[in-house]
Amino acid sequence: MSEVTRDQVLPTLLTADHNRSRDEPEIAANIASQLEHMGLSTWPISVLRRLRDAIGRQSPQRVLEVGGSIGHRSAWLFDMFNENPIERFDIVEQGAKFGVILHRLQTRYDASTWSSIIVNDFATLHAEDKAWKLTTASGVGMDERRLSDRYDVIIIDSPLAHLTPDLENGMELLSRNGVLYTIEPETPVGDYEELDEEGKAKVDGFNDWIGFIQATQTTHHIAFVPLFGGTLVAFFKR
Numbered sequence: 001m002s003e004v005t006r007d008q009v010l011p012t013l014l015t016a017d018h019n020r021s022r023d024e025p026e027i028a029a030n031i032a033s034q035l036e037h038m039g040l041s042t043w044p045i046s047v048l049r050r051l052r053d054a055i056g057r058q059s060p061q062r063v064l065e066v067g068g069s070i071g072h073r074s075a076w077l078f079d080m081f082n083e084n085p086i087e088r089f090d091i092v093e094q095g096a097k098f099g100v101i102l103h104r105l106q107t108r109y110d111a112s113t114w115s116s117i118i119v120n121d122f123a124t125l126h127a128e129d130k131a132w133k134l135t136t137a138s139g140v141g142m143d144e145r146r147l148s149d150r151y152d153v154i155i156i157d158s159p160l161a162h163l164t165p166d167l168e169n170g171m172e173l174l175s176r177n178g179v180l181y182t183i184e185p186e187t188p189v190g191d192y193e194e195l196d197e198e199g200k201a202k203v204d205g206f207n208d209w210i211g212f213i214q215a216t217q218t219t220h221h222i223a224f225v226p227l228f229g230g231t232l233v234a235f236f237k238r
Contacts, residue, residue, distance in 0.1 A: 044229030
């Protein structure tokens, strides 16, 4: 990244790395089968592969993943970080049952010394962290903070209704040369009934996403990478 201008960082990071295996890591493949049986969704393999390539090329030290689910994407990252150790890998997951599964994954990779599983809503966690920053400025409560001051990589995988607030919170935690990754949400189709709160939330969430992209263009470089099954989106400070 030090060899290119800032407007060329994302195009450089987001190209495929042909020196890495195209195969899905074994543990991730097993989790993908579990997801199918549980009726849960995950990011497309092509998106995960490109995400892995970009993060590997970036060589971060601190990584935050929001929306860990049962660890399919996390397994891709654990697999890479086992070969190239990092300082810190924090995974935020709201579901307590999923948190238990993530802890098992963490143990399987023997990663408890450099990774943490945080079971909480990201918005709540971020608000608590901001409050703790006020106390840590005087040296009080340093051990209570659960998030890092700055992350080199942040991955946001949130429901459409919460996507934009989580992206905004994630932006505040990025380091100067940090990159935030997410996947482009699908456009809601069709009308929703007056009492359809879920349908309204999706439409409102998508409108918020469009507004977020428009507002962020002045402060960040943004890259959209269309891949099979989805589009990876990356943000990098101007």
